[in-house]
Ligand code: ADP
Ligand code: MG
């Protein structure tokens with residue numbers, strides 16, 4: 001505590017010096033400048049000069065009169081008047097310009113205050129403020145000893161449901177809730193699990209686009225858990241000095257060990273969990289040390305003690321693989337953008353807080369707000385309420401909600417990917433194109449889900465294919481089929497609309513990558529056989545490839561890649577042409593449902609075949 005006073009002493013000395021310099025300037029320097037070319041004369045001389053019409057401009061300042069003569073180089077004069085009632089008349093007769101400068105006689109104490117005390121006070125206040133800011137930056141906070149506070153974690157601790165948020169406040173996201181409920185349940189009665197020998201996962205990672213309720217879910221866990229809940233954001237570990245972040249991590253885990261069973265939540269973990277640089281010249285030692293410390297601590301604690309670490313990120317791809325391995329964040333909880341039903345539920349949850357008129361149809365709103373995240377839906381309800389207030393209404397109406405969709409969504413239409421009818425149709429055909437090509441080929445993974453809910457990754461929809469078994473190997477045929485499947489989206493667009501869109505850019509990228517890898521890394525070309533033309537740089541961290549062949553070979557590879565993709569495209573085009581009827585029917589179905597399961601897809605595909613045979 002004492003150390004805070006130390007920096008004050010030198011500061012006061014500076015204030016004193018500044019003060020003295022100011023006063024000296026005031027007394028000696030300024031008058032010299034100002035008084036240099038003003039001649040002081042007595043009042044009689046002034047009157048004489050008026051009579052002789054030598055005076056041009058006159059200014060009255062209280063009792064003092066400033067005036068100029070009419071010579072070539074006007075000289076400024078100063079004189080003092082006594083109360084002269086004739087002065088105005090005299091000036092008028094002489095025809096000179098004159099005016100009075102309003103000047104209030106200032107209390108000398110007041111003027112002293114303004115010119116000296118207030119500036120000094122301002123300086124002093126600024127100094128204090130800066131000192132405090134510096135202390136805070138150094139980790140001390142106002143009044144504390146900054147050096148003792150270094151590296152103390154500032155995780156907020158919630159004990160019991162201080163957040164007041166429970167799973168009831170989170171709509172949709174049922175899988176995520178289920179997985180989290182299990183964790184909460186484990187912390188409530190660990191005995192039940194230990195009897196069987198089940199070990200609770202140490203960590204769970206909430207992954208999903210922004211605004212889908214990851215932070216909200218974690219808060220809900222805090223509300224449900226009835227155990228201490230530590231919440232810290234990844235950025236809070238990032239410190240000015242190397243080693244501070246790591247020491248914060250240590251401190252956090254020390255606290256959790258004392259408070260176990262408990263839950264730790266690290267929001268936005270990508271801030272510290274980014275892939276470590278494989279080159280070794282990263283220059284960001286601080287972040288790496290913090291991450292290493294986190295990994296060490298996660299290995300170090302005993303899960304049976306009941307410490308569960310939750311983390312959230314919307315950039316899982318950038319996370320260091322070491323964070324994701326079993327024993328650390330081995331459980332990945334996807335928190336995706338809500339589908340139609342989810343959107344409706346989220347709207348209802350947030351509408352609990354506002355007064356609604358009877359005519360509100362949430363289903364219609366949810367339908368219109370295709371692609372909106374939970375945060376956007378919450379915002380919409382609020383916008384609608386604001387609009388109702390603006391219009392002096394007591395209730396939120398359907399029109400309010402519809403209008404607010406336009407405000408929230410149309411505002412960021414491009415950014416947040418809410419599709420127009422036409423685009424939605426194109427995307428429907430695109431995705432069904434993928435799914436159909438996949439389903440019509442042998443040796444390709446079954447389609448499990450097709451959706452046209454846009455992703456923040458840039459995809460406007462996707463077709464999910466999941467293998468029945470875990471796959472470690474892929475045959476050449478399978479890769480070729482996969483490339484054909486990837487081109488299927490663009491094929492469908494071309495076949496139906498006779499034009500192509502930018503929507504296939506990701507497919508193109510993937511197809512090219514696969515075709516390239518077939519040739520350069522998997523030895524699947526007749527031309528080159530088993531020659532490694534490309535090597536992966538450190539596959540554990542990052543996995544960028546670097547070309548290791550001659551320029552001639554590189555250009556041959558390029559040609560071969562083009563051929564491979566073209567062949568796949570032709571194959572996909574033929575498949576779709578032969579099954580155009582199914583393509584139409586399925587695309588229409590997807591357009592209406594937005595998300596369809598693999599079973600729905602297959603049943604329509606097979607049913608259609610039957611009817612076609614009958615006809
Ligand atoms: P993020 O996934 O980016 O962490 P947040 O959890 O911060 O998103 O969500 C922001 C806000 O959006 C929440 O406070 C909540 O009001 C709203 N929200 C998002 N998802 C949901 C949901 N599934 N149910 C209810 N509200 C939600
Ligand atoms: Mg968040």
Ligand code: ZN
Pocket residue numbers: 430431434489490503504507
């Ligand atoms: Zn596609």
